[in-house]
Amino acid sequence: MSSSGDAPTPASDTLNDFSAEASQARRVVVLISGNGSNLQALIDAQSYDELGGEIVAVISNQADAYGLKRARDAGIDAVALPHREYDSREAFDGALIKVIERHEPDLIVLAGFMRILTPVFVQRFYGRLLNIHPSLLPAYQGLDTHARALADGVTEHGCSVHFVTEELDGGPVVVQAAVAVDTEDDAASLKDKVHLREHLIYPIAIKWFLEGRLQLGQQGPTLDGMPLPPQGLRLSHADAAEELDEE
Ligand SMILES: Nc1nc2c(c(=O)[nH]1)N[C@@H](CN(C=O)c1ccc(C(=O)N[C@@H](CCC(=O)O)C(=O)O)cc1)CN2
Numbered sequence: 001m002s003s004s005g006d007a008p009t010p011a012s013d014t015l016n017d018f019s020a021e022a023s024q025a026r027r028v029v030v031l032i033s034g035n036g037s038n039l040q041a042l043i044d045a046q047s048y049d050e051l052g053g054e055i056v057a058v059i060s061n062q063a064d065a066y067g068l069k070r071a072r073d074a075g076i077d078a079v080a081l082p083h084r085e086y087d088s089r090e091a092f093d094g095a096l097i098k099v100i101e102r103h104e105p106d107l108i109v110l111a112g113f114m115r116i117l118t119p120v121f122v123q124r125f126y127g128r129l130l131n132i133h134p135s136l137l138p139a140y141q142g143l144d145t146h147a148r149a150l151a152d153g154v155t156e157h158g159c160s161v162h163f164v165t166e167e168l169d170g171g172p173v174v175v176q177a178a179v180a181v182d183t184e185d186d187a188a189s190l191k192d193k194v195h196l197r198e199h200l201i202y203p204i205a206i207k208w209f210l211e212g213r214l215q216l217g218q219q220g221p222t223l224d225g226m227p228l229p230p231q232g233l234r235l236s237h238a239d240a241a242e243e244l245d246e247e
């Protein structure tokens with residue numbers, strides 16, 4: 001009953017509460033180490049309402065990472081947490097967990113984050129940790145993927161979005177994009193080709209997660225309830241463009 005003794009509080013208050021909750025943006029924390037071109041792609045996707053949530057903080061283990069400027073320029077909380085200031089990987093990860101938790105994220109996104117995360121960290125955020133890796137996993141886990149692929153003479157290379165697990169670059173793959181390797185390609189040109197595809201597929205995978213369509217269950221990742229194939233979905237340029245148009 002309202003305070004004046006008139007009719008009960010209108011249902012609209014309940015409706016407003018519901019709509020307010022529903023419209024509360026999903027919160028994303030992004031971890032970087034360098035340039036942040038993938039971060040910029042996520043910031044741009046958010047500005048076009050194509051990310052499915054809000055980047056609430058960017059954290060870098062390198063204080064001079066240009067990606068921190070990108071975050072500040074976008075009005076996003078930019079935090080430098082230099083790993084060299086910690087005595088151990090475990091101590092750094094412990095500090096990183098505290099900074100992340102202060103922002104109460106629904107999803108933590110690695111975007112060129114160049115530190116191997118400890119089991120404690122991975123378990124703390126298991127199932128809501130995504131990474132983008134510059135190869136067609138399981139090929140070329142680790143570093144220097146473009147040079148290694150060229151040295152092997154591969155004709156196809158690419159990038160993979162995967163859930164992060166304790167196994168370095170071994171987590172379940174969500175989506176991949178491939179590029180053709182031409183005879184005149186060098187590591188720089190191949191890196192540029194792969195970057196363009198990374199900037200397209202990462203926002204799509206993140207939006208799938210934030211909308212609740214992508215989940216990591218006991219049996220592996222599912223999209224819209226359907227199990228994903230071992231190397232995730234292969235998204236062509238056309239597929240990715242269609243996915244974005246549908247939104
Ligand atoms: N536990 C996990 N940690 C991380 C994963 C993962 O899948 N599981 N993905 C990586 C991202 N990554 C490639 O995509 C990657 C990053 C860093 C390294 C690495 O060897 N780092 C060295 C330092 C290298 C440097 O500073 O240049 C290190 O941490 O000692 C390999 C792969 C993120 N973490």
Ligand SMILES: NCC(=O)N[C@@H]1O[C@H](COP(=O)([O-])[O-])[C@@H](O)[C@H]1O
Nearest residue numbers: 034035036037038111112132133134
């Ligand atoms: N193993 C991790 C790794 O190599 N990640 C790669 O670092 C680059 C970061 O670029 P960015 O800082 O411009 O986004 C990206 O190509 C990403 O795939």
